[in-house]
Amino acid sequence: MEEKKLRNLDEATIRFAGDSGDGMQLAGTQFTNTTAILGNDLSTLPDYPAEIRAPQGTTSGVSGFQIHFGSTEINTPGDSCDMLVAMNAAALKVNLPSLIKGGSIIANTDGFNDKNLKLAGYSSNPLKDESLSTYQVFEVDITKLTITSLQEMNLSSKLVDRSKNFFALGMMYWLYDRPLEPTLKWLAEKFADKPDIREANIRVLKAGWNYGETTELFKVRYAVAPARLAPGKYRNITGNQATAWGLMAAAQKAKIDLFLGSYPITPASDILHELSIYKNFRVKTFQAEDEIAGITSAIGASFAGALGATTTSGPGFSLKTEALGLAVMVELPLVVVNVQRGGPSTGLPTKTEQADLLQALYGRNGEAPIPVIAAATPSDCFNAIYESVRIAIKYMTPVICLTDGYLGNGSEPWFIPDYEKLPDISPHFRTDPEGFFPYERDAVTLARPWAIPGTPGLEHRIGGLEKQNISGNINYEPENHELMVHLRSEKVARIANDIPPAEVEGDQQGDVLVVGWGSTYGAIKTAVQRHRAKGHRVSLLHLRYLNPMQKNIGEIISRFKTILVPELNLGQLIKIIRANYLVPAVGLNKVQGAPFLAEEIELKIDELIKGH
Amino acid sequence: MNNLIENISLQSQPGSKLKYTAKDFQSDQEVRWCPGCGDYSILAQAQRIMPDIGIPKHQIVFVSGIGCSSRFPYYMDTYGFHGIHGRATAIASGVKLAQPDLSVWVVTGDGDGMSIGGNHLIHLLRRNIDVNVLLFNNQIYGLTKGQYSPTSEKGKITKSTPYGSLDYPFNPASLALGASATFVARTLDRDPKHLQSILKRAHDHKGTSFVEIYQNCNVFNDGAFLQFTEKETKDDSVIYLEHGKPLVFGKEKDKGIRLNGFSPEVVSLKDGKVSIHDLLVHNETDTTLSFILADMTYHSHMPRPLGVFLSIERPTYESEMQRQIEFAKEKRGEGNMAKLLNSGETWTIQ
Numbered sequence: 001m002e003e004k005k006l007r008n009l010d011e012a013t014i015r016f017a018g019d020s021g022d023g024m025q026l027a028g029t030q031f032t033n034t035t036a037i038l039g040n041d042l043s044t045l046p047d048y049p050a051e052i053r054a055p056q057g058t059t060s061g062v063s064g065f066q067i068h069f070g071s072t073e074i075n076t077p078g079d080s081c082d083m084l085v086a087m088n089a090a091a092l093k094v095n096l097p098s099l100i101k102g103g104s105i106i107a108n109t110d111g112f113n114d115k116n117l118k119l120a121g122y123s124s125n126p127l128k129d130e131s132l133s134t135y136q137v138f139e140v141d142i143t144k145l146t147i148t149s150l151q152e153m154n155l156s157s158k159l160v161d162r163s164k165n166f167f168a169l170g171m172m173y174w175l176y177d178r179p180l181e182p183t184l185k186w187l188a189e190k191f192a193d194k195p196d197i198r199e200a201n202i203r204v205l206k207a208g209w210n211y212g213e214t215t216e217l218f219k220v221r222y223a224v225a226p227a228r229l230a231p232g233k234y235r236n237i238t239g240n241q242a243t244a245w246g247l248m249a250a251a252q253k254a255k256i257d258l259f260l261g262s263y264p265i266t267p268a269s270d271i272l273h274e275l276s277i278y279k280n281f282r283v284k285t286f287q288a289e290d291e292i293a294g295i296t297s298a299i300g301a302s303f304a305g306a307l308g309a310t311t312t313s314g315p316g317f318s319l320k321t322e323a324l325g326l327a328v329m330v331e332l333p334l335v336v337v338n339v340q341r342g343g344p345s346t347g348l349p350t351k352t353e354q355a356d357l358l359q360a361l362y363g364r365n366g367e368a369p370i371p372v373i374a375a376a377t378p379s380d381c382f383n384a385i386y387e388s389v390r391i392a393i394k395y396m397t398p399v400i401c402l403t404d405g406y407l408g409n410g411s412e413p414w415f416i417p418d419y420e421k422l423p424d425i426s427p428h429f430r431t432d433p434e435g436f437f438p439y440e441r442d443a444v445t446l447a448r449p450w451a452i453p454g455t456p457g458l459e460h461r462i463g464g465l466e467k468q469n470i471s472g473n474i475n476y477e478p479e480n481h482e483l484m485v486h487l488r489s490e491k492v493a494r495i496a497n498d499i500p501p502a503e504v505e506g507d508q509q510g511d512v513l514v515v516g517w518g519s520t521y522g523a524i525k526t527a528v529q530r531h532r533a534k535g536h537r538v539s540l541l542h543l544r545y546l547n548p549m550q551k552n553i554g555e556i557i558s559r560f561k562t563i564l565v566p567e568l569n570l571g572q573l574i575k576i577i578r579a580n581y582l583v584p585a586v587g588l589n590k591v592q593g594a595p596f597l598a599e600e601i602e603l604k605i606d607e608l609i610k611g612h
Numbered sequence: 613m614n615n616l617i618e619n620i621s622l623q624s625q626p627g628s629k630l631k632y633t634a635k636d637f638q639s640d641q642e643v644r645w646c647p648g649c650g651d652y653s654i655l656a657q658a659q660r661i662m663p664d665i666g667i668p669k670h671q672i673v674f675v676s677g678i679g680c681s682s683r684f685p686y687y688m689d690t691y692g693f694h695g696i697h698g699r700a701t702a703i704a705s706g707v708k709l710a711q712p713d714l715s716v717w718v719v720t721g722d723g724d725g726m727s728i729g730g731n732h733l734i735h736l737l738r739r740n741i742d743v744n745v746l747l748f749n750n751q752i753y754g755l756t757k758g759q760y761s762p763t764s765e766k767g768k769i770t771k772s773t774p775y776g777s778l779d780y781p782f783n784p785a786s787l788a789l790g791a792s793a794t795f796v797a798r799t800l801d802r803d804p805k806h807l808q809s810i811l812k813r814a815h816d817h818k819g820t821s822f823v824e825i826y827q828n829c830n831v832f833n834d835g836a837f838l839q840f841t842e843k844e845t846k847d848d849s850v851i852y853l854e855h856g857k858p859l860v861f862g863k864e865k866d867k868g869i870r871l872n873g874f875s876p877e878v879v880s881l882k883d884g885k886v887s888i889h890d891l892l893v894h895n896e897t898d899t900t901l902s903f904i905l906a907d908m909t910y911h912s913h914m915p916r917p918l919g920v921f922l923s924i925e926r927p928t929y930e931s932e933m934q935r936q937i938e939f940a941k942e943k944r945g946e947g948n949m950a951k952l953l954n955s956g957e958t959w960t961i962q
Contacts, residue, residue, distance in 0.1 A: 033957060036957070036959070037957050037959050038959075182957060226961070227961075229961050230961070231960075231961050232960070232961060233954065233958055233959070233961075234958060234959055234960070235954075235957060235959075236957070245953070248949065249953075252949045253949075257710060259706060259709065261702075278947060279936055279939075279941075280937070280940040280943075280944045280945065280946060280947045281949070283947075284710070284933060286705070286706070286709060289702075289731055289732060289735040290731060292699060292702065292732075293699070293702035293731075293735070296695065296696070296702040296703045296706065296732075297702045297703065297705045297706035297709070298706055299695075299703060299706065300675070300693070300702070300703035300704060300705060300707040300708075301706035301707065301709060301710035302706075302710075303673075303693055303706075304706070304707045304708075304710035304711040304714065305710060306706075306710035306711075308706065323696060323699065326695065326696050330693075416953050416958065417953065419950035419953055420950065453670070453671065453672075453691040453707065453711060453714050454670060454671055454714060455670055456668070456670045457670065458670065459669060459689055459690050459691050459692075460691065460692070461639070461641075461685050461688075461691070461692035461693070461694065462692070462693055462694070463685070463686075463692075463693060463694025463695065464694060464695065465694065473641065474641075474686065
């Protein structure tokens, strides 16, 4: 047999694509975990339809999972992929535009029969005509090979069919020189009680690997060396898992119970799922009857001394609006996570967007300021939520933590933080009845005392009606209302004194400053780095704090000739930047339910530089 | 917080002497309901029974939504939370689940509890969280000045229904039973002794207690319950449900309720054809019977049942939640965040 060549790559981007029932998300996740364990830096983009089983074989039912991994720093899931696994014709049709010219396609020939071609809208078979001549196409009858490898097992045809993703996975493991062990271990644990499924998947996985090894089809396989990340211990983590763990870590550090009131909603439900496992971590999860009960039960729990939290996405966030106002009025700690998705209304449940920023900042009746914090990467969700809890407890305020579908479902290697070194965020519950007033404020933070039921002598009443300053009694006097509006506003504004100054990545002054927030970080960073490599004077300012903003933002902005604000909306942060700092910032906006490609930002920067 | 909670549980040990009077439960806030409002009586009875329930007042929380009745917590010298419209039951759920040792009360109305908050109410009831719900039913919207409510009789002429309301009213007791409540009772503002006894029963019940309180709104719906409260009519219009006793009513105690198939009927004990032994005997633990009795409510030829329809035992949500927490701790050990962060698949870069 001919010796296969092993080619070294700095980075690679592959995409698994198939029907929504083909198990592409699972194959992608397994490939990701194995790749993480190998020490590559990586970034992933799961992309799936909102329907559980969209019409089989059609383009609307295609589910994809892209992973970008390398021995270098990886900031995005990749603008395009080098290798596409297409389980059927529709998967090819949908994903071909993302494949680089000259890229490779592994096509499951069984998925290109007449019926599949028709469903995908092909008039002729792309594997047979010349339309793929600029690509390298490997035709593999994955379905048949899967059936063959399971012949002796006497399994139902349904179970056999559902194993074919493991054949594709095994082949990709061979092609990219990854070990099978992590997935074998996972299968052993996951299907410990289902020996049939476990054995079938193991056989098919190995068959896929062996096929790569023995077939004449593949002449080359690829090696991607471990990344030179900072020394330390790493794990792979998704944004939603990081959010859940951040909440748990915060509750543990604060030495109070975490109460999560939540209603299932895509793409936020995984936070609820994750927290539901860890009841031994002072976690109480409450699947409420609706979004409103989710947040109001959390407010009730906070009143009683727990860390109240609620997790949701766009439409659910809208439903929580009135209760957010209540939380502002009663001044209790509360953390609200909005895993943003495409809107308005039900919108694009499984796709990402950043269009809830203005709603988070302003979407309430009355003057109702709420601190807003955004996560930049999947693992950064941990830091963002931890910081949200810190502020919520210290300032006795609801805090909105914005992530999005891309961050929530996406994953990356995470430098495991030293739990002991996380900041102390313990609350100071009021216990002394002497001179107690429910709305007397801390001189520095303006926070009111957290006086919880069960504390003798502190019986008091709170509610949504305007409070008299200090006493907390109902009060409708004009001067008092104005004072309270100012106090609530000032309390949130003072948080700016308690957060680190913003830092510019790149030169401290120059031609273009790209100002971003949230999940666009990776794409912006890549685009900025490419320009800097060309010697352009381009820098990056990525905002974690959307309200209040860090005190040095205006000063930083003033040092650059042009301000570019890329956002996955029609221009929301840019309104704030323009209003607060009176600069003619330029926007770059995309609302396709997908993250920015680095290239899109790169081109926009090009255009701005040429304009100078 | 841990110490705090330990202190609390020490003080709620049975047998601890608490020498409160009703006055101890009056807050320093001026009560601002309309003069003559039925709410005054309910407030007074609640304050009267509080010393008897044996709970230190710092362990009592009153939660309300929006409406006239929902001002209630401001007038109780306990912990209180005046929430937003319809959500008191959800807020109270969070309070109770965060601190299961607290005595948690919800004060709501027919609008707050049955209309905007209907969803939360039924879910609280099915979960059986140990919260006492006092639903003040005046069959009208008071705070918004007189629109019909979900318990207003059909055809009600109000500002928003000048030609009469079209909606068939809820029967709160039936709704609560339908939501699998474990304690359902009805009482009224003008019968202080009965009201007090029902409030105490509600407190004693482990699980959600649902108490419908007929309450007169003398401004927008005056006399809605006159028939059940006035001397001349009440004895013939009301039947008091008492556990283990036959259903007898009437000024002369000469009428009773007998079951004909599944349907209750009024029978006379006067002519000797029917004896007291033929009558339906109330059993608070009989779920089926509770539905039959609650269903008598809007039948004009039937006396209006007051008292405890149902009182049964079912594990509370919070006790089950605690059981799961204990189970998780037993199975996985006390949560250790540093260990968790480093668990599973990890790798080290030198």
